[in-house]
Amino acid sequence: MEKRIPRGLDQPIGERLFQHVVLLVPLAGLALFFLYPLAIVVWRSFQQRDGAVGVGNYREILALDHLWGVVSNSLVMSGLTALISVSLGLVIAYALNRTKMPLRWLVSLALILPLLAPSLVQALGLIFMFGRNGLVTYLTGIEMQIYGLPGLVIANSMYALPQAVMIMAVALRHADRRQYDAALVLGASPWRRFVDITLPALRFGILSAAFVCFTVTITDFGNAAVIGGNYRVLASEIYAQVVGQMNFNMGAVVGILLLIPTLLAFYLEKVAAQRGGTGEGAIPVEPDRWAPRDIPLWLAAHLTALFLIAIVAVVVFASFVQLWPYKMSLTLKNYNITTQGGYDPLWTSLYASLITAAFGTLMLFALVLAQRKMPRSSARLVYLLAIIPVGVPGLVLGLSYVLSFNVKPVFPGILYGSVLLIAFCNFYHYHSQGFLTMVTGIRNVPKQLEETVTTIGGGTWASLRDAIIPIMVPTLISVFFFLFMRGMVTLSAVIFLITPKLSVGAVSVMRLDQAGSSTQAAAFSVLIMLTVLVAMGLLRAILRLQEAFPKRGAWH
Numbered sequence: 001m002e003k004r005i006p007r008g009l010d011q012p013i014g015e016r017l018f019q020h021v022v023l024l025v026p027l028a029g030l031a032l033f034f035l036y037p038l039a040i041v042v043w044r045s046f047q048q049r050d051g052a053v054g055v056g057n058y059r060e061i062l063a064l065d066h067l068w069g070v071v072s073n074s075l076v077m078s079g080l081t082a083l084i085s086v087s088l089g090l091v092i093a094y095a096l097n098r099t100k101m102p103l104r105w106l107v108s109l110a111l112i113l114p115l116l117a118p119s120l121v122q123a124l125g126l127i128f129m130f131g132r133n134g135l136v137t138y139l140t141g142i143e144m145q146i147y148g149l150p151g152l153v154i155a156n157s158m159y160a161l162p163q164a165v166m167i168m169a170v171a172l173r174h175a176d177r178r179q180y181d182a183a184l185v186l187g188a189s190p191w192r193r194f195v196d197i198t199l200p201a202l203r204f205g206i207l208s209a210a211f212v213c214f215t216v217t218i219t220d221f222g223n224a225a226v227i228g229g230n231y232r233v234l235a236s237e238i239y240a241q242v243v244g245q246m247n248f249n250m251g252a253v254v255g256i257l258l259l260i261p262t263l264l265a266f267y268l269e270k271v272a273a274q275r276g277g278t279g280e281g282a283i284p285v286e287p288d289r290w291a292p293r294d295i296p297l298w299l300a301a302h303l304t305a306l307f308l309i310a311i312v313a314v315v316v317f318a319s320f321v322q323l324w325p326y327k328m329s330l331t332l333k334n335y336n337i338t339t340q341g342g343y344d345p346l347w348t349s350l351y352a353s354l355i356t357a358a359f360g361t362l363m364l365f366a367l368v369l370a371q372r373k374m375p376r377s378s379a380r381l382v383y384l385l386a387i388i389p390v391g392v393p394g395l396v397l398g399l400s401y402v403l404s405f406n407v408k409p410v411f412p413g414i415l416y417g418s419v420l421l422i423a424f425c426n427f428y429h430y431h432s433q434g435f436l437t438m439v440t441g442i443r444n445v446p447k448q449l450e451e452t453v454t455t456i457g458g459g460t461w462a463s464l465r466d467a468i469i470p471i472m473v474p475t476l477i478s479v480f481f482f483l484f485m486r487g488m489v490t491l492s493a494v495i496f497l498i499t500p501k502l503s504v505g506a507v508s509v510m511r512l513d514q515a516g517s518s519t520q521a522a523a524f525s526v527l528i529m530l531t532v533l534v535a536m537g538l539l540r541a542i543l544r545l546q547e548a549f550p551k552r553g554a555w556h
Helices: 013-046 056-062 067-098 104-115 120-130 135-140 149-173 177-185 190-218 222-227 234-244 248-275 291-318 344-372 376-391 394-405 419-429 431-442 447-455 460-489 505-514 518-551
Strands: 321-323 327-330
Touching (some): 013 056, 013 248, 013 344, 013 376, 013 394, 013 419, 067 104, 067 234, 067 248, 120 135, 120 149, 120 222, 120 291, 120 505, 149 222, 190 248, 222 234, 234 248, 234 394, 291 518, 344 431, 344 505, 376 431, 394 419, 419 460, 460 518, 505 518
């Protein structure tokens, strides 16, 4: 009787080793740089000052008079931000996708601007425009109360708006034109078509956008540090506990409190996204014209775009001003930054972001390669593990790194205070987004193509070279630049990882502003934005070149 060879043992040993490496190395990275630090945060939250383990820290912090005010402030701020971002996002997404709006490029450009710089740049621009020494205050003599809740809501709404527009634009593109044609035949007015067809189809997209906006703003530290004033939120409370009072255990407790609404919002967002899926075969809805609808939408979209552009433009302008706002002559002296480490933090951000991008792209590519070959049940488990990091706020992840790596043993303590640890923190902060992009890319690789390579005698290496990598190149390039650009502007995730000898660009902007050097903070912000803009330009150029190569037969 012929012996049956166990599945996988008929592969050459090199290919079996490759399959184990591409699975175990990324999972080991997730275990060491995500699950382990998170477990340390949970453990430290139960570790009391006398060394005992219990819920004493939770009882102590829940008994603080100001805590419930901080929680309430956070919920109110993020709730208002989500309401404004989703409302404006729906208007802009509808204007871009369902109307023949003029100057669409202007609105698209404005939506890119909040992504080019650390979140605190929006707050910095609002202060330059509407603060006590702001441009509008100086020109009109009218002093606006921009600090506290009003400024936080406006700044965070600008920060979250692009994500709300993106989510609802996707939902609008999935609509089926046949439903609208049937309604038109039945004599439904444009308003009835919107109420009866568009809004029901958008309800899960709206919920998803609301949860995303709520999550990214309740966990953001940059705007709260610059424009929050006396309006304390959970993110600033963690910073105060850890940096102000050096109370890491209580900081861990606040981190857990911040983690709860974030994980809840993440879960609800995933449910909304799944239930909001549409079937395949939908015919896209063509943009049309209807003046009573279009004019208000265009006006709102363009005014919002001009406001976003004006806030960034005033930061750029302030970076060249002699003494804001009293001596408005132009100068380059603000770019001669000698305090807060000079330009060393910018170079640190650059190095860390390059490591983040290279290491992250390689690890994510390996993980999706391994997942592609796994049984469905195991693949689902890996998928769940890979997307969990998106539910952990950057501030909590950064705190977990301090508690985990600022220790005396050679390993992992040797990593603390290094560019490498900042790069790892940035990568695992954005691990989920990069992984989902990579999964989408590898699904475009036809399995028949891999089978063809195998049929003609090719192994794993030939399949990678001839089938997978050629089709995955655009995705690999996109993930690389996504990780690089997010690494350049991240503040919350790395605020606890800086040392007297090591800082990053986003932290330097915050420190310069807190030291009263607001125009130098603006100059530093401009340089970060220019770096990210150059990266975006390179991304587009490389993708265009890559598209041209297959046409000339570069891949066979």
